[in-house]
Amino acid sequence: MDLLCCWAMEEQMQEEVLAAQHPGGHHPVQEGEVFNTRYQALCKLGCGAFATVWLCQDMRRKKHVAVKILKSREGFAEAAQDEVALLRCVSGMKKKDRAGENIVCLLDDFRMIGENGFHMCLVFEALGPSLRCLMNNYTAQGLPLPFVKKSLQQVLAGLHFLHKRCCIIHTDIKPENILLYGRDKSLQRLLPDVLNCSQRTDLKVTGPGGDLGNQLEESDLMSIEVKVADLGSACWTYKPFSKEIQTQPYRALEVLLGLDYGTPVDIWSTGCLAFEMATGERLFDPQPGKYFSRDDDHVARIIELLGRIPPKIAFSWNKSTKFFSRPGALLRLSRLSPRSLHSVLADRHGWTKHDLAAFTSFLLPALHYAPERRATASRCLQHAWLAAP
Structure with missing residues (x-):
């Protein structure tokens, strides 16, 4: 039997929407139809x-x-x-x-x-469940780094193909849109039964006797491959369809500021994905407050982690006035708590100096504020951190 698909959709983190029995709604499918x-x-x-x-x-x-x-x-x-x-x-x-x-x-x-x-x-x-399903079993510590590196190589190879050969921007890279599969049929025992997978947003991948996170040997994990899925929000590099793209935690700075965008937005999202896979924690998880929006908080968290946004970028389009009163000053959030990727990985996640130095040297170029200076998929693939054991 083929591996079965826990399909990743844009609204997977929300409650299931019941079939709408009216013109314009969902088709009310019956099993066996x-x-x-x-x-x-x-x-x-x-x-x-x-x-x-x-x-x-x-x-x-x-x-x-x-x-x-x-x-x-x-x-x-x-x-x-x-x-x-x-x-x-x-x-x-x-x-x-x-x-x-x-x-x-x-x-x-x-x-x-x-x-x-x-x-x-x-x-x-038909593939396997999404990367999110697998990550749900490793939330405390993140996925093993060898698997993180292998999966990122495959995601980046897919993006390089989309960007350079197809002239396509994916616009929604996130764990829900990365699907698992395996050529080894023994992998079936590590993947959820489709009936357990169906209609659930809190899915935990299980193996014999318990959670997959407690059962899966690294050798088995390394036999899993990934594919980039869901081009439902994608567009041509020469013809963007919408200004509103990307799921919030993975949204690139230029999209938040309402600027023109291109293939670098996918690399920003991949950087966010890499951090989440490696740590079990979102790089940016913005939340609205009483006097500020989720977008306000998102921009503030980016500045806290990556530093002051250059005025040339912050004020390159009129929408920037939504966030800034003057260069470097946010309108609705004045008290920021600067922190570096190094300190986050060392203090919160206990990474060694060697490991965090290698990882941040891979990650920071993918999060460059200027899209034209951001690492490409090809450049990311050539980074020594991905090749290191």
Whole structure:
């Protein structure tokens, strides 16, 4: 049996949205229902504001697939067509270059009519659960560093392929959008049963006898591969679709400030992902207050960790006045508590001087304030920290 998919969706951290029984809503799928005379619904894998995802049996090819069914509301079909165009570009470049193996595969797409209207449907390869599912078992200490490095190499290889070969910005790199899989069939025992995975946002990956975090040997963990998934928010490098991109904790500074963006936003998110994988703690976890917004707090936390934002960047667009009263001064948050990555890793996480020096030398270039000076995926891949055992 193929590894089954706990599909990562943009709204995975929220409560499941129940199927809307009205025009423009979700299609009310019944288990056993057959889509497009080919895909038989077995189990719901996830549900969000825009789509539901079902584990299905491809009756023609006798294998499992994941079918993403978008709402029928006007506008969703156009968004789905954009996603299909991006995914077809990825598929075409994969065939041409024999690369891009770290990006999820689109297998098919079709339209179907239901009681709520027409729905666009996308068919993907069925993979394992998301990286978030695995990280839930290691929250106290972070994932083992050899696995962190291996996974980051695969994520960065996928981003390099998207950025350079496909001219695509992912715009939503986060643990929920990195899916696990394995070529070793013994890996199945380490992955959750699909019925346990279905419709849950608090999923813990389990192995025989208990939590995977207590059971999984590093050698088994190192047999797990990852793929970048969910291009539902992606765009072309030459044609951004929206100013509002990225999930908040992984949002790049230029996006917070309302500036133009490009492929460097994915590298910022990957830097945030790297820290979270290695420590079990989000690099930035902004929260709103009585007199300030979540965005205010986010910008403040970035300044506390990375230092003063150069005026050229802070005041390069009018939206900057939303945050700053004058160069270096925030409007609504005056008392900041500066800290360095070194101190955070040493004091809060107990890292040795050698380990934290190597890690911060990898991480800081991915978090450079100026997008044009931020490390590229290719440069990150060449860093000595990723290659070190």
